[in-house]
Amino acid sequence: MRKKIVYLLSAVGAAVLLAATIVFVQFRGNAVRGKSELFVASKADYGQLVDSLMPRIRHRAAFRFYARRIGLADSFKPGHYVLDRGMNVIRIARMLKLGLQTPVRVTINNVRTPAQLAQKLARQLDADSAALMQALVSRESAERVGFDSVAFFSMFIPDSYEFYWTVSPEEFVSSMKREYDRFWTPERDSLRKRSGLSRLGVLTLASIVYEETRKSDEMPRVAGVYINRLRRGIPLQADPTVKFAMQDFALRRILYKHLKFPSPYNTYINRGLPPSPICMPGKNAIDAVLNFEKHDYIFFCARPEFDGYHNFARTFAEHMNNARAYSAELNRRNIK
Secondary structure (H helix, E strand, O other): OHHHHHHHHHHHHHHHHHHHHHHHHHHHOOOOOOOEEEEEOOOOOHHHHHHHHHHHOOOHHHHHHHHHHOOHHHOOOOEEEEEOOOOOHHHHHHHHHHOOOOOEEEEEOOOOOHHHHHHHHHOOOOOOHHHHHHHHHOHHHHHHOOOOOOOHHHHOOOEEEEEOOOOOHHHHHHHHHHHHHHHOOHHHHHHHHHHOOOHHHHHHHHHHHHHHOOOOOOHHHHHHHHHHHHHHOOOOOOHHHHHHHHOOOOOOOOOHHHHOOOOOOOOOOOOOOOOOOOOOOOHHHHHHHHOOOOOOOOEEEEOOOOOOOEEEEOOHHHHHHHHHHHHHHHHHOOOO
């Protein structure tokens, strides 16, 4: 009898130990086979969260049990979460409950208008493009960070930044103001004074340079042409400003009729810089303006080789020769 009791107790102990091991593995063991990202939208309900999460983890029954215990259905936070290999269901559930997000990299570049910026951001963040657009163009939003509505777009410096995926449009604007302040280092401001331009002026001229050439090594020379024109009171006569004024960015040839288009952004009919940038210039263009090349060129024209570079000229006669060569090549290629 004593032996039977010993055997029974041993069996019960083994069963308890096995059950405890299973429970431990279910709740504390590795529930994630491979690293993956989980995006929980602000409009998602708990069912959608579970449907998205379940294929990514093991020990699903344990997750559901623990999630019920902590009331996850009523307390989960939207966001971007990274499921790392080795995470257990308790850690996953708590991460979702506490909103322990992982930031996402948001890239903004090659943008001409606030509407384009809003669309690009909407593809990278949880906010919709309409809400973002409102934050990017409203006077109240601009004034909150110390800008007027005209200069506001110049605050957004192109780069890759880290944001929480669920950042609100207002929080995004505030963060970009901090990035703008970081960008304008004492060194950049010192160089800016060399040009005689305000920060807005630098960014506006950089936007023209950026639209004229994407060759970083040529940008300081192009910037020097425009600085020369500004200092001599000569209209900039920059073709990209005509495209912006007309909001027709597909134009390949600027014709005489286009030059008369009425707009404060048309630098053929207005002297000086446009009221604000005509695009979001790359940092290479901004630094090219700050480090503009000193020379005596007044004109430049795209090279007929179509290699992205330009021919520069000191006199109108030189410029016309360059322009005729380029025009002839356009005609030869039947570019309208």
